[in-house]
Each structure stands twice: as C-alpha cells, then as structure tokens.
Amino acid sequence: MDLTVHLALVTNRFLLESVGSLLWGMLFYPILFLQKEVAQTLLVSISKFITPCVWVLFVCVLLTLPINVAMIGDGWSDVFSGSLWWPVVTETSAGLAWQISLIGGCILLLSNFFASNSKMVQKYKMFLLLLGGGLILVSFSFTGHAQMNEGWRGVVHQLSDILHVFAGASWVGGLFALYFVFKVLSDTENSLFLIKAVQRFSRLGMVSVSIIVCSGMINTLLILGHLPFGLQNTYQAMLTGKILLVALMIGLAIRNRVVLAPMLGQSALRQGGIASLKKAIMLELGFGILVILAVAIFGVLDPHAGDF
Numbered sequence: 001m002d003l004t005v006h007l008a009l010v011t012n013r014f015l016l017e018s019v020g021s022l023l024w025g026m027l028f029y030p031i032l033f034l035q036k037e038v039a040q041t042l043l044v045s046i047s048k049f050i051t052p053c054v055w056v057l058f059v060c061v062l063l064t065l066p067i068n069v070a071m072i073g074d075g076w077s078d079v080f081s082g083s084l085w086w087p088v089v090t091e092t093s094a095g096l097a098w099q100i101s102l103i104g105g106c107i108l109l110l111s112n113f114f115a116s117n118s119k120m121v122q123k124y125k126m127f128l129l130l131l132g133g134g135l136i137l138v139s140f141s142f143t144g145h146a147q148m149n150e151g152w153r154g155v156v157h158q159l160s161d162i163l164h165v166f167a168g169a170s171w172v173g174g175l176f177a178l179y180f181v182f183k184v185l186s187d188t189e190n191s192l193f194l195i196k197a198v199q200r201f202s203r204l205g206m207v208s209v210s211i212i213v214c215s216g217m218i219n220t221l222l223i224l225g226h227l228p229f230g231l232q233n234t235y236q237a238m239l240t241g242k243i244l245l246v247a248l249m250i251g252l253a254i255r256n257r258v259v260l261a262p263m264l265g266q267s268a269l270r271q272g273g274i275a276s277l278k279k280a281i282m283l284e285l286g287f288g289i290l291v292i293l294a295v296a297i298f299g300v301l302d303p304h305a306g307d308f
Contacts, residue, residue: 002075006300008067014296016060016101016136017165018289023053024133024166025173027126033200038185038193043126045180050129054108057136061098061105068094097142104135137165144299145223153222160218167211171249172288174204179281182274195264198277202257209250216243223303238298245291252284 026046030039065088066079072092073084089095107128114125141161148157178201185194220227220239231237256277263273 002070005067005070005075008063009071009300010296012060012063012067013140013299014293015056016064017140017296018292019053019056019060020133020136021169021288021292022173022176023050023057023129024137024169025171025175026177027130027133027173028170029174029177029201029204031126031130033204034181034197035193038181038197041184042177042181043122045184046177051112054112054129054132057133058105058109061101061136064101065089065095065098068092068098094143097139100142101136101139104132104139107132107135134166137169138162140165145219145303148223157219157222160215160222163211164215164219167208167215168288168291171205171208171212172285172292174201174208175281175285175288179278179285182278182281191264191267191270194274195261198261198264202253202261205253209253212246216246233301233304235298235301235303238294238301242291242294242298245287245294249284249287249291252280252287256280256284 026049027043030042034042065085069079069084069088070076072088072094073079078084089098109132111125111128111132114121114128141158145157145161178197181194181197181201185197224236231240260273260277260280263269263276266273
C-alpha cells in the first residue's frame with residue numbers, strides 16, 4: 001500500500017471525526033441540557049467556531065472520495081485516471097458512506113446561509129448543524145470494521161458503532177462547550193447557573209460513558225471475539241491504548257464530579273475550583289482527541305494481522 005495514501009486516509013478520518021465530534025457535542029450539550037438563557041449565551045460565545053468547523057468538514061468530505069479511490073485502486077494514479085470514481089461511489093460501502101457524508105456536508109454548508117439573528121432562524125440553523133454533523137458521524141458506521149459482519153451480527157455491530165460514535169462526540173464536544181460555560185458564567189452572580197451547568201454535563205457524561213463502555217464491549221467482541229487487552233498486533237495494542245486513555249478520562253471525570261465540582265458551592269473555594277475544573281476539562285478534552293486519533297489509525301488496520 002502507498003504510504004501517502006494510508007497517511008491521507010488516517011488524517012482525513014481524524015479530522016472528520018474530531019471536528020465532527022466537537023461540532024456535534026458543543027451544540028448538543030447546550031441545546032438539550034442547559035437552561036435556555038445560559039444556552040443562548042453560550043452559543044453566542046462559541047458561534048465563532050462553527051463556520052471553521054463547517055468548512056473543515058465539507059472539504060474533508062470532498063477529499064474522502066479520491067482518497068477512497070486511491071485506497072481501493074492502485075494508488076493516486078487511479079484517482080487521476082478517473083475510471084474508478086463511479087464504481088467506488090455506486091458499488092462499495094465506502095461509496096455509500098461518502099454519499100451520506102456528502103449530504104451531511106451540504107446541509108452544514110446550507111446552514112451557513114442562515115445569518116439572521118431571529119430566534120426562529122437560529123433554531124433552524126442549529127437543527128441543520130446537528131443534522132449535517134450527525135450524518136457525517138453516522139457515515140463512519142458504513143465503512144471499516146462495522147461492515148465486517150453480516151446478518152443480525154452486522155445490524156447489531158452497525159447500531160452499536162453508531163451509538164459509540166455519538167456518545168463519544170457528545171462527551172468530547174460537550175467538554176469543549178463546558179469549558180466556555182466557565183468563561184461566560186465564572187462570576188459570582190452566576191454561581192447557581194454554573195453549578196447547574198456542571199451538574200447537567202455530569203449527567204450527560206454518565207450516560208455517554210455508559211453507552212461508550214457497553215457499545216465498545218459489543219464492538220470488540222464482534223471484531224475480535226475476546227477481550228482486547230494484549231500486544232498481539234498493532235490493532236490490539238492501539239485498542240488497548242485507547243481503552244486506557246478512556247479510563248483516564250473517566251478517572252478525571254470522577255475527580256471533577258467528586259472533588260472539584262463541590263467547590264463551586266463554597267464561596268471561599270469557588271475561584272480555585274473554577275480554575276482547577278477548567279484545567280481538568282482541557283486535559284480531559286486532550287485525552288479525548290488522542291482517543292479519536294488512535295481510532296483513526298487502528299480503524300483502518302486488520303484486527304487479526306499478526307504484525308507483532
């Protein structure tokens with residue numbers, strides 16, 4: 001395999017899933033979990049990130065097709081010959097995934113034309129952003145290991161993979177939004193709003209983590225047929241690393257909830273608690289991005305190849 005094609009595939013997958021997760025989670029958390037006034041303030045604060053996310057996702061979606069053509073064919077030469085483009089789009093699971101992601105990308109691009117400050121217009125814009133970003137995330141379940149099973153096992157695997165991706169996106173993207181909650185609600189007058197925002201994210205986090213753990217176990221059993229811990233090959237080594245990173249994130253989340261969050265309700269400790277929570281959130285977010293990078297790498301590897 002051409003190393004440059006493999007590198008392009010991994011880079012593109014990483015950008016699509018990481019930026020898609022940030023976009024989904026930073027909208028999903030405030031819209032569904034925060035009080036209306038707080039959500040509106042937060043969405044204004046993070047709105048500057050939306051357009052760059054949309055354009056990165058749209059460009060990456062466009063690049064996905066030629067990269068897949070190069071992967072399925074004999075490298076970049078088949079991209080420039082053009083003979084494989086239509087068969088890849090119409091006859092492969094990668095082509096179906098690309099069609100779904102292209103619809104999502106176009107919906108995201110369409111949302112950029114909703115420039116009015118009207119509440120109704122903004123509501124439609126948020127809906128389109130969630131729909132477009134959601135379709136891009138769903139498209140991942142139509143490629144890779146989620147397609148290795150058939151029949152009922154294939155259906156279960158694909159549904160489990162969709163839940164896994166959305167739960168991870170809600171958690172990671174929600175962390176990004178939560179960081180900005182602290183920026184807009186860190187004054188003492190809004191301490192009650194801040195406490196409620198943290199508590200509601202904690203609920204989102206618990207649900208997300210539960211889904212991630214359960215769906216991750218199902219996916220692993222369907223792919224490997226056994227527990228993933230081991231260094232038998234690159235795939236299993238990286239999967240083990242991913243699990244350890246997720247465990248670190250869960251540990252940080254528990255510390256945030258049990259140790260740091262209660263400090264917000266004590267006036268003498270509030271500012272110190274806010275500073276500590278902001279640092280912890282950024283660290284947890286960093287681990288989340290590393291998890292997505294690991295998935296982008298081992299997601300294109302053969303789970304049973306004995307390369308170690």
